[in-house]
Amino acid sequence: MAVYTEVTDEALRHFLASYALGELVAFRGIAEGVENSNYALKTEAGDFILTLYEKRVDPAELPYFLGLMDHMAARGLACPVPVKGADGEALRSLADRPAAICTFLPGVWPRRVRPEHCGPLGTALAAMHDAAGDFSGSRANTLGPSGWLPLLNRCRGGAMPAEGVFEELSTALHQVLEDWPRVLPVGQIHADLFPDNVFFLNDGKTPRVSGIIDFYFACTDLLAYDIAVCLNAWCFEADFAFNVTKARALLAGYRARRVLSQAEIEALPVLCRGAAIRFALTRLFDWANTPEGAMVTRKDPMDYVRRLRFHAAARGPDAYGL
């Protein structure tokens, strides 16, 4: 459930007066998502998404996120476009929260990932890296390697989903930090490109990507780290077996659009270990810190600890089908 902040009809009509979107036709809260409050909005001008940014988003970073989407959309990427009001501003305030309206993207995210999704996903990721290539903004990855040890330490002594998890993550993390690559191509990355953030249209033989959403973890970091996030989120089965067919398709799709350097290829195993640790850690933190009765369903950190075990056993990039 992700409607943390209720918006009254009256407040919304007043808010919409700043835009040239015509009259409000309908609006409803969207149950999916975890970070922000999202509403589907219909006005005389069409369909939109209204987002109210909640406590985990730093308002000072919103111009980066909105600017990045604007920039990539102008270069042909299918991502939400922030809608500007009559004053030229996309970011304003509603119900005491920073708020913005973005264009609505068609399609549905895959509830069950098939290998046929993974090729188009890889190509869309490379297209995103390309479209953001000349973006002038930058944002440090607060959930990147330098943030992992402090986050692990904040989990110390908290509720754990299984015995020995803290120690396992701690050992793996120290090794990852030692092995982390220093010089690889850097750019704007999505950093959370999970299946629920990629929409597909299934109108032909193969699914095609109709949109990428949720850029609120986007940051400036290693491009290949984004691939590692996708290998984690898209290429494991429900029993945590790694599906190398999906990985091969993802990597081939990516390489059809952007050249992966040898150094990036060689770094994939450590980048995958790092990405698995990153999601295990945020989930572990939420595991211990989500209050009883909260409207959000906690995600299981063990899903990513199990992925980490696969990556730790990988001998090299050929484990990923290369």
Ligand SMILES: Nc1ncnc2c1ncn2[C@@H]1O[C@H](COP(=O)(O)OP(=O)(O)O)[C@@H](O)[C@H]1O
């Ligand atoms: N531009 C968009 N077009 C269509 N649907 C969207 C759009 N943005 C968000 N949504 C819908 O809202 C849901 C939650 O959005 P998301 O950005 O993932 O939220 P959160 O940041 O809170 O996790 C998505 O699963 C999707 O159903």
Ligand SMILES: N[C@@H](CCOP(=O)(O)O)C(=O)O
């Ligand atoms: N993808 C993360 C959680 C972030 O959720 P999102 O709805 O903002 O994509 C995870 O699975 O741990």
